[in-house]
Amino acid sequence: MLIDTHVHLNDPRFDPDRDEVIARAAGCLAAVVEIADSPREWDRAIALSRKHPGFIWCTLGLHPYHAAEWRPELARSLEEKSSAAEVVAVGEIGLDYAKCEVPKPVQMEAFKGMARAAQGVGLPVVVHCRDAYGDLVPALRELYEGLPRSRRFHGVVHCFSGSAQEARACVGLGFALGADGPVTYPKNGPLREALVGAGLGALVLETDSPWLPPQSKRGKRCEPADVAEAARAMAAAFGVGEDELARATSRNARELYGLPPAGQGLSSGG
Ligand SMILES: [Zn+2]
Ligand SMILES: [Zn+2]
Numbered sequence: 460m461l462i463d464t465h466v467h468l469n470d471p472r473f474d475p476d477r478d479e480v481i482a483r484a485a486g487c488l489a490a491v492v493e494i495a496d497s498p499r500e501w502d503r504a505i506a507l508s509r510k511h512p513g514f515i516w517c518t519l520g521l522h523p524y525h526a527a528e529w530r531p532e533l534a535r536s537l538e539e540k541s542s543a544a545e546v547v548a549v550g551e552i553g554l555d556y557a558k559c560e561v562p563k564p565v566q567m568e569a570f571k572g573m574a575r576a577a578q579g580v581g582l583p584v585v586v587h588c589r590d591a592y593g594d595l596v597p598a599l600r601e602l603y604e605g606l607p608r609s610r611r612f613h614g615v616v617h618c619f620s621g622s623a624q625e626a627r628a629c630v631g632l633g634f635a636l637g638a639d640g641p642v643t644y645p646k647n648g649p650l651r652e653a654l655v656g657a658g659l660g661a662l663v664l665e666t667d668s669p670w671l672p673p674q675s676k677r678g679k680r681c682e683p684a685d686v687a688e689a690a691r692a693m694a695a696a697f698g699v700g701e702d703e704l705a706r707a708t709s710r711n712a713r714e715l716y717g718l719p720p721a722g723q724g725l726s727s728g729g
Pocket of ligand 2: 465467494551667
């Protein structure tokens, strides 16, 4: 059973049929992780998880688009909210130099502030990075190099889009790499090769629903059930069976977020 490690089910594009989308996901996936991009969405993410206990988990973040909202008081709010059992990480946080209008230094300050807050509460981070790997890798080094790991991963670089060298650098610093819709695009051979080079032990699957549709849905909304298409593309790229890829990526996802073993709910997860 696959795990979709990165979704935005509270996005308004799911307003017309959210329950059906979740039902389709529950029919074919073991778990999904709802990502809250700004403090305004934190309570809604927790509420969505509570509605689907043991299936939907959530993270509390400050996307680079919202980085100007960073205040040290947010760390205290995070400390309070992250004690909920449904909250499994801090994110997404990170750097976006592609379309984001927030100045780079403001993004960097928010990213480091949130990452340190995550360290303070003992949670992994979900990192967003677009066109910013040159600044991200040194920042991760500053934040995480030499830091003892309570788990196999300090976090995940979601929707990984860097080079083979950047992939290995992130993995070397204790990060998993997220593969989603773009790994199914025919032109993205170099991206698949970078992920293969980083190894199956670092790979997790995601959809970033509703945003990054796989090849068969280009231009349309995507949903968690579509994660199977990224799984097939990565199984082919690694030259392994789909079962083996599912087992490895789901195990990585459970270790990343500290999810309970398959078939067990919240009570055993703590
Ligand atoms: Zn993102
Ligand atoms: Zn996202």
